[in-house]
Amino acid sequence: MGEDLLCQNGDSKPPMDNAEEDGGVIFVLEKASLETAKVGKNYQLLNCDDHANFLRKHKRDPAAYRPDILHQALLAILDSPLNKAGRLKGLYVQTENNVLIQINPHVRIPRTFKRFCGLMAQLLHKLSIRATNGPDKLLRVIKQPVTQHLPVGARRIGMSFKAPKVVQLRDYIAAAGLKSTLVFVVGAMAHGKIEPDYIDDLVAVSEYPLSAACCLGRICNALEQQWKIL
Numbered sequence: 001m002g003e004d005l006l007c008q009n010g011d012s013k014p015p016m017d018n019a020e021e022d023g024g025v026i027f028v029l030e031k032a033s034l035e036t037a038k039v040g041k042n043y044q045l046l047n048c049d050d051h052a053n054f055l056r057k058h059k060r061d062p063a064a065y066r067p068d069i070l071h072q073a074l075l076a077i078l079d080s081p082l083n084k085a086g087r088l089k090g091l092y093v094q095t096e097n098n099v100l101i102q103i104n105p106h107v108r109i110p111r112t113f114k115r116f117c118g119l120m121a122q123l124l125h126k127l128s129i130r131a132t133n134g135p136d137k138l139l140r141v142i143k144q145p146v147t148q149h150l151p152v153g154a155r156r157i158g159m160s161f162k163a164p165k166v167v168q169l170r171d172y173i174a175a176a177g178l179k180s181t182l183v184f185v186v187g188a189m190a191h192g193k194i195e196p197d198y199i200d201d202l203v204a205v206s207e208y209p210l211s212a213a214c215c216l217g218r219i220c221n222a223l224e225q226q227w228k229i230l
Contacts, residue, residue: 023087
């Protein structure tokens with residue numbers, strides 16, 4: 001893999017253990033489209049652009065195969081000042097096929113979609129990916145359910161355009177308090193809504209439908225303002 005792929009990101013600060021700075025955030029990306037199939041001689045990550053004919057041949061809707069949504073969402077989180085300041089305490093991806101993936105906040109994922117697809121296909125077959133510059137596993141498939149990997153007592157907030165209430169995110173986060181970890185659950189699929197049974201609240205952050213990356217950008221920005229991260 002190229003040198004820009006699975007290196008451990010040295011731009012991030014280490015996680016803060018100071019009791020005065022114990023707040024953090026965890027993201028769970030639900031219903032991500034990550035599925036491999038043997039196309040020709042090799043296993044590939046299915047996507048609507050490269051495999052439309054293959055998917056139609058197998059009576060599947062190409063529009064549902066959008067791993068690019070997850071790629072954009074991960075870049076929005078991992079590139080954020082929030083992550084670089086050490087406030088990202090966990091990142092999980094729940095696929096449409098009920099595979100649970102844990103992503104190290106210090107990973108530097110591929111910038112191009114083609115390389116991202118190759119990486120995800122490798123992960124789904126090997127179940128873990130190690131850093132090229134160290135022993136750490138930066139991506140790995142872990143046991144369900146995701147709730148066993150979340151801190152006890154953490155507030156779990158689902159995000160959906162179809163939620164019964166629209167909130168001003170800055171005020172909502174301020175009211176939730178920042179001394180404990182917040183968990184945000186965001187859909188990473190093209191259509192539909194998330195319906196996890198483990199969330200404490202379901203809210204919308206706009207009167208308009210937002211992409212996953214845009215929604216995550218708003219969350220990161222609101223948290224950065226609260227923590228005064230520039």
